[in-house]
Amino acid sequence: MDTFIAVLSRIAKAVLTLLAIAVLNFFLLHAAPGDPAVVLAGEAGAADEQMIAQLRERFGLDQPFYVQLGKYVWGIMQFDLGYSFRQGMPVSQLIMERLPATLILTLTAFFISLGMGIWLGVAASARVGRASDSLLTTLALLFYATPLYWAALMAVLVFSVWLGWLPAFGFETVGANYTGLARVLDIAKHLVLPALTLGLFFMAVYMRMTRASMLEVSQMDFVKTAKAKGLGGAAIRRRHILRNAILPVVTLAGLQAGQLVGGAVLTETVFAWPGIGRLMFESLAARDYNTILGVFIVSAAMVILFNIITDIVYRIVDPRIGARS
Amino acid sequence: MNFLKTTTFLVAAALAAPLAAQQDGGRLDIVVQPEPPGLMLGLVQNGPTQMVAGDIYEGLLRYDTDLNPMPGLAESWTISDDGLTYTFKLHDGVKWHDGEDFTADDVVFSADVFLRETHARLRASLAYVDTITAIDPLTVEFKLKEPFGPFISVFETGTMPIVPKHLYEGTDYATNEANATPIGTGPFKFDKWEKGSFIHLVKNEDYYVEGLPHLDEVYYRVIPDAASRAVAFETGEVDVLPGGSVENWDVPRLTAMDGVCSTGKGWEFFAPHAWMWMNNREGPTANQKFRQAVMYALDRDFMKDVVWNGFGNVATGPVSSKTNFYSDDVTIYDHNPDKAKALLAEMGYDGEPVRVLPLPYGETWQRWAEAVRQNLAEVGINVEIDSTDVAGWNEKTANWDYDLAFTYLYQYGDPALGVSRNYTADRIKKGSPWNNVEGYENPELDAKWAKAATLVSADERTALYAEIQKEIVDDVPVAWLMELEFPTIYRCNIHDLVTTGIGVNDGPRNAWIEE
Numbered sequence: 001m002d003t004f005i006a007v008l009s010r011i012a013k014a015v016l017t018l019l020a021i022a023v024l025n026f027f028l029l030h031a032a033p034g035d036p037a038v039v040l041a042g043e044a045g046a047a048d049e050q051m052i053a054q055l056r057e058r059f060g061l062d063q064p065f066y067v068q069l070g071k072y073v074w075g076i077m078q079f080d081l082g083y084s085f086r087q088g089m090p091v092s093q094l095i096m097e098r099l100p101a102t103l104i105l106t107l108t109a110f111f112i113s114l115g116m117g118i119w120l121g122v123a124a125s126a127r128v129g130r131a132s133d134s135l136l137t138t139l140a141l142l143f144y145a146t147p148l149y150w151a152a153l154m155a156v157l158v159f160s161v162w163l164g165w166l167p168a169f170g171f172e173t174v175g176a177n178y179t180g181l182a183r184v185l186d187i188a189k190h191l192v193l194p195a196l197t198l199g200l201f202f203m204a205v206y207m208r209m210t211r212a213s214m215l216e217v218s219q220m221d222f223v224k225t226a227k228a229k230g231l232g233g234a235a236i237r238r239r240h241i242l243r244n245a246i247l248p249v250v251t252l253a254g255l256q257a258g259q260l261v262g263g264a265v266l267t268e269t270v271f272a273w274p275g276i277g278r279l280m281f282e283s284l285a286a287r288d289y290n291t292i293l294g295v296f297i298v299s300a301a302m303v304i305l306f307n308i309i310t311d312i313v314y315r316i317v318d319p320r321i322g323a324r325s
Numbered sequence: 326m327n328f329l330k331t332t333t334f335l336v337a338a339a340l341a342a343p344l345a346a347q348q349d350g351g352r353l354d355i356v357v358q359p360e361p362p363g364l365m366l367g368l369v370q371n372g373p374t375q376m377v378a379g380d381i382y383e384g385l386l387r388y389d390t391d392l393n394p395m396p397g398l399a400e401s402w403t404i405s406d407d408g409l410t411y412t413f414k415l416h417d418g419v420k421w422h423d424g425e426d427f428t429a430d431d432v433v434f435s436a437d438v439f440l441r442e443t444h445a446r447l448r449a450s451l452a453y454v455d456t457i458t459a460i461d462p463l464t465v466e467f468k469l470k471e472p473f474g475p476f477i478s479v480f481e482t483g484t485m486p487i488v489p490k491h492l493y494e495g496t497d498y499a500t501n502e503a504n505a506t507p508i509g510t511g512p513f514k515f516d517k518w519e520k521g522s523f524i525h526l527v528k529n530e531d532y533y534v535e536g537l538p539h540l541d542e543v544y545y546r547v548i549p550d551a552a553s554r555a556v557a558f559e560t561g562e563v564d565v566l567p568g569g570s571v572e573n574w575d576v577p578r579l580t581a582m583d584g585v586c587s588t589g590k591g592w593e594f595f596a597p598h599a600w601m602w603m604n605n606r607e608g609p610t611a612n613q614k615f616r617q618a619v620m621y622a623l624d625r626d627f628m629k630d631v632v633w634n635g636f637g638n639v640a641t642g643p644v645s646s647k648t649n650f651y652s653d654d655v656t657i658y659d660h661n662p663d664k665a666k667a668l669l670a671e672m673g674y675d676g677e678p679v680r681v682l683p684l685p686y687g688e689t690w691q692r693w694a695e696a697v698r699q700n701l702a703e704v705g706i707n708v709e710i711d712s713t714d715v716a717g718w719n720e721k722t723a724n725w726d727y728d729l730a731f732t733y734l735y736q737y738g739d740p741a742l743g744v745s746r747n748y749t750a751d752r753i754k755k756g757s758p759w760n761n762v763e764g765y766e767n768p769e770l771d772a773k774w775a776k777a778a779t780l781v782s783a784d785e786r787t788a789l790y791a792e793i794q795k796e797i798v799d800d801v802p803v804a805w806l807m808e809l810e811f812p813t814i815y816r817c818n819i820h821d822l823v824t825t826g827i828g829v830n831d832g833p834r835n836a837w838i839e840e
Contacts, residue, residue, distance in 0.1 A: 034716025040362070041445070042719040042758055043371035051445040052756055058499060086362050087520075088504055097520055156556055168556050174523050174544055175352065272548040274521025282359070282549075287716045 014304040021300045022076050026069055029289055035061055036287045059085050082290035091294035101171055102275030106260040109199035114253055117206025125214035143204035152197045152270040166192050169272040194271040202256050213245035254310030258303035349539045351838035355565040356554050357545040365504040366486040368443050375483040377524055377545050379830030382509035385413055386480035388826040390593045392738045394477055408472035408781035415463045419533045421489050422514045429459035434490035450479045472781045475739030481827055512538040512834045539837035568811020573634045573689050579814050586817040589810040591828025596645035597809040599733035602763040610728050614672040616801040620658035621665035622704040632693045637810040642798040643744050645808045648736050652791035655798040665704040678707040679728035685715050722758040740790055741778035749774050765802035
């Protein structure tokens with residue numbers, strides 16, 4: 001019941017936060033130099049006043065700023081993200097077209113990094129000080145420090161250009177028209193490099209955090225008690241230490257999950273992954289206001305959603321949190 | 326040397342055996358960068374749209390690499406002696422991709438109604454046109470108010486794409502649902518567009534030119550990262566890298582691969598010409614001596630060899646040597662730092678910094694700006710590089726907020742279409758980056774530009790344009806840099822990929838793949 005009320009109040013706050021984000025982003029975007037009409041005219045390689053005026057009128061940019069803002073916010077309140085004049089379709093449709101590709105990529109990366117990170121962290125903490133621990137922490141540091149962009153290019157160079165094992169980029173084999181299982185396998189093959197590239201960084205973070213947290217918790221009195229009770233090492237680690245050590249990892253996982261929609265811009269660009277991060281980036285360059293605001297709002301909604309989910313997970317992992325509030 | 330070898334080989338091959346027959350079938354994967362905002366060529370005319378939609382839509386004419394008109398939708402044409410009446414005889418039996426008949430009414434609708442409203446560049450030329458009439462279903466007549474020398478050059482796909490009247494008449498063009506599935510008369514039909522991944526075109530089986538096209542299908546691939554595009558070509562994912570789709574320093578590596586060819590042809594009609602606008606209104610750049618000093622300070626051969634990997638030519642003035650009406654009888658600005666310093670001393674340059682605005686089109690342009698900064702610093706000019714993105718660049722140049730700004734413009738086959746727009750006073754208009762942005766005013770030359778556009782005789786035009794070039798090069802309204810060359814890189818088993826002066830936009834029409 002407590003949890004239910006807490007969630008309800010969070011949702012109410014979330015709606016206000018979203019509106020505030022929409023307004024703030026609207027101001028920020030319009031403060032950037034140039035507008036979509038100028039960009040479109042610029043791309044045409046020729047323009048006269050008539051053309052720019054026509055475009056501005058069509059885009060509604062000829063209206064006073066507060067009218068544009070008011071219309072936009074009114075639209076948002078009715079779940080209408082507006083129309084992308086550049087792409088010639090409703091923003092919600094554009095986002096829905098791109099969302100699946102992004103989610104496949106980011107969710108895969110999320111689960112790989114979380115699973116592997118925790119597992120390796122636990123393993124390293126159990127062997128603390130030994131060679132295998134040093135090897136794991138060094139590797140983690142390396143992954144943590146490597147710029148994503150560079151790692152991606154190197155992965156392509158090694159696994160696609162030199163070894164020829166995996167496709168270098170793209171979502172699936174273009175023009176192969178696979179269906180069913182063949183298509184799933186094809187997409188999975190294309191998914192390996194981008195998902196690993198995207199996942200390695202977070203895997204390193206989770207591993208280091210799990211390891212540190214495990215070591216800290218393993219010094220606590222209740223662990224000694226458990227040992228004194230005669231419990232085995234593995235059981236202590238899993239049921240006693242890990243359960244207490246996992247909270248900071250959950251916090252971080254909540255943060256990463258918030259980036260599921262908008263956090264893969266670089267990976268999507270290098271691997272030509274037709275996702276939403278690229279849509280956002282390209283729309284920004286084109287000053288396609290509605291599209292980029294739409295992506296921002298969906299991303300913001302995801303962040304808020306995962307914050308709420310994280311809070312719920314806290315309560316499950318550590319029931320004391322619910323009791324205290 | 327390579328050229329010699331190839332030539333010898335070709336001659337030998339030609340002697341040894343009759344030319345291999347053109348083979349039908351196959352698929353071509355071509356990079357398109359960036360992803361076009363739309364494919365309805367009548368509404369959107371940016372580079373990528375022209376490249377893809379150039380296979381779907383057609384113009385009345387095409388142009389060879391010497392810029393002579395060739396048949397397109399029109400199989401023949403006549404121009405009256407007074408230069409006022411252009412009559413086009415259209416191909417018989419042409420059908421739109423949806424099966425409707427193509428007729429002279431479509432041409433009249435496109436030129437007189439649709440494009441007048443949507444196409445800014447054509448609108449400027451249509452100002453000379455009095456009437457456009459369909460004489461019969463296969464004959465169209467354009468009557469001009471006064472002679473307009475370059476008029477024969479406005480019938481190319483990107484300039485005057487013929488759009489289907491039956492789909493657009495009486496509708497709101499911008500929101501017409503047909504825009505999502507473009508219907509043209511061209512050699513390829515639109516099939517599918519997976520946003521962010523590819524555009525798929527398929528062979529138009531009913532194409533009116535017997536035997537064309539040879540290819541079964543064309544995929545235009547969207548790959549947003551330049552390094553990934555190079556990899557895509559290396560791994561065989563794509564077969565053609567159109568000009569500008571990889572960074573210049575990757576070009577030598579790719580062309581050195583086995584079975585890879587490249588050509589600089591196919592851009593003659595556009596003849597991209599690069600310069601820096603110099604703000605003629607204020608700051609040091611308002612002084613003619615300063616502008617001349619900039620020209621002498623720049624080592625443009627170095628820029629060509631290093632920044633552009635040897636592709637292109639150093640520009641001598643406003644007109645590209647690749648187009649007609651070019652004249653080399655002008656003051657040549659060599660790399661002469663001493664002369665530049667002397668000019669700066671003469672004008673009393675006080676070290677006021679100038680802002681250089683690079684073109685935000687990738688690493689090459691950034692490096693070019695750095696080369697300029699170094700050259701200018703060598704003669705004592707203080708330079709600040711003012712980096713921005715595409716929208717910011719458009720905004721700043723359109724509102725004259727710069728001292729030196731990189732740009733390049735297409736010449737469209739004739740100075741009256743692609744050159745004069747940057748130099749005449751009537752084209753000084755805030756709000757657009759495609760006109761006289763530098764603010765150059767020279768009434769005497771304005772009169773000459775105007776006259777040269779309306780002369781009928783080509784010889785008279787040549788003489789007048791030569792005069793203009795000689796004078797304007799001394800004034801240095803802008804710092805001319807280079808005639809750019811964007812090599813098309815492709816696999817050698819693809820033949821006839823670039824056959825015309827607009828080859829970048831109609832390549833797949835004639836192309837065939839040798840098995």
